[in-house]
Amino acid sequence: MGDYRRRVVDDELDAVFPELAAISLDGPKGVGKTATASRRAATVVPLDEPARVDEFSADPGFIERAAKPLLIDEWQRLPKVWDQVRRAVDRDRRGGQFLLAGSAAPLAAPLHSGAGRIASLRMRPLSVAERSDHVPAVSLAALLRGESEVSATTDWALPRYVEEIVASGFPGIRGLAPRARRLALDGYLERVVERDMVEQGYRVRSPASLRAWLRAFAMATASTASYTTILDAATIGDSDKPSKPTTIVYRDVLTQLWLLDPIEAWRPQGVDLGRPAKAPKHFLADPALAARLMDLDETELLSVSAHSMLGPQQGTALGQLFEALVALSVHTYAQAAEARVSHFRDQAGTHEVDLIVEARGRTLAIEVKLAAAVDDSDVRHLNWLKERLGDRLTDRIVVTTGARAYRRADGVAVVPLALLGP
Template identity: 35%
Template structure:
């Protein structure tokens, strides 16, 4: 927990461009006190909206001391015109007392001496800018993803009015009279968990047509409705976004020192040791990227993940069409957990869960996919120079690697004892983060394995036809990286590239520095990777 907290603090400093120094006045978890620079020192994306920050402390003398410190931060914040994100990152590192960050509708209260987050706070997400862009081009935006991934919190920050379809008692009566009544409210209007009233889809479509204006509605959903619920596609009216749990960079467990965007453009990575050590990485994979878990004691976060799994099995999966046997669902999910990050087949899963036929396994898997608990990594399709063919079986992943950990009753200690499984889990974490980071670029994440045994753990395919290959290695030893780089070069040499003869090749490691090798293959530690 200490290493994870220290890593988050270093990540916050680095993301805002702050210096890190020991401070006798703030001997908290890591002892880092932020040193704010001038406006030119702060990243441009963090110079938007700024409000104020204030401190609360019971002891008067200590309060006066910290108030002076807060005044300094506040002055720098206003003069530099920091965004909410920048202000949060600046203040998050003031240690050893309870810090309150005032915002439009959120507050953060955190005691970094214990590492406990005492109140809810919005963590800026990569999808924020995607949502802004979507609202500027479409009449309505659909955000889908697993429960507790932060969809509602993200949407609320852009919405001017909100209706919670799952809890508002007036919704059912309004729908019975006229669905358009639910749409009344200042735009953008958020319809949270809209799929519980499927008729809203067509109502929104018609209203968008009538208004002929962009940015009118945001729809969030944690269950993909049946195809019959969407009689009209919404083409030209709806923009669609997929939201996942947080990447290491988003949860401040990483420092985003290496940009995937620049990496894919050919820029060589250059960064020292990763901000998160091996044990911290294992803890982060066990805890997961759930916004509500950030700052929780590890024991509580693991218990929360087990509660999440229980809810999926006992309640949520039934929202995808019909009731299912919870014991069979659990056994199937545990079989998936043991095979996370692999190409385990439906037949193998049916053998592991002996009471389900292959057709039943497919149906259960479809239900888990519809509630966004699992997300397969499809096989890549490309022309090869040799006679070898690419396999078509997808790799299996949960929406967050922590789900697999919870299903198996594991924790960071158990992961350290079984490094083979931890390697699978780390690959799943890498694929998760690559998906989030590639989405704003229009990239899709695949995997590739040919009939001759050559493989790439992850392939990012960009809209212009260019692609990038990634090998995933939990360790960062020289011999491990050498073997991974050789495998990447061998695979790339066999791809018949018509538009991208020189793909970007990268080995993703769990720890260590980020750099470019003499052979042109990049090496990047996952905790250093960002947008």
């Protein structure tokens, strides 16, 4: 407990848990759900211990008697717990009673949605702001409110961002030495293939095919690559390709495990932006998993050759993994601001904006730039969107690897990722 690093979601819990009877913290294994929830719990029941599952099953009245707040960890191991908590909340709606932490949603068990009784908060791997000891100078929430002050400096440069990409946002992994960290990431992925998929009701008949599909998915990071493109990349040289239904199951189960974190396409209302594409942008939960699947370390990512992923049109590995680090962080900050994250691209590929953040009628447009300097070509899509949305577009931001946050003459804010926070 002494070395706990406060998370952005702690502020969310401070705001809502005293008012809500039950909250479910959802996210992949290893993001820190148990550590965060345990700090608020008077009683902890870890259901990843078989003996505790048996005890808990034999004594359903324990939920009512236990000292509150009660944390039920890995609740999906005993799905009926969800309905037990829901019924307890029906009887007593006082705030701050139950925390449920889960790293998967059970597929087979018929669960009541919990609507109106159990609220959900997503926990992701550590954002950039959560990895640093300094307080970020530029607040995403303030930008959404229309507060335009942007002025600060950072000593972070490209090598530090590359270090963070491979370091991982999983608290238990990022502090390890490089070789041990790589082994831990390999073990994490191995557990997904050999155990977690099985626990979700799907036995992987060909682990090698799933690993190849995961690697191809990693190669598609930050792109809207089609299903066919990803499948072809996973089966280069294979005459015995996995079927489309098989790989759709891979996607669906990994989504249930919170390991895929797609950004959906933006659906603007009341404005003509041409024909928007509908495909989501692909992301794994942690950029370090994508880098490891592609066997890229800091040296490789910083090399002049800058590995291409699924083709020249998709960009380079470093550029797309940096965008993944930005997307992970923006997701966390946007959730704290009660905002949604999406992306925009028209079907012709003429205009695209990497990230769109919306809340209460306000909209931010964000471009991601793997460079320290920004020129007019880097903001053309942002300015095009401003021309069409007018005052509906609250602000335009380019997130960079530079040293200084400032506002350009055309009003676009240039913000190094290290300076952006909730």
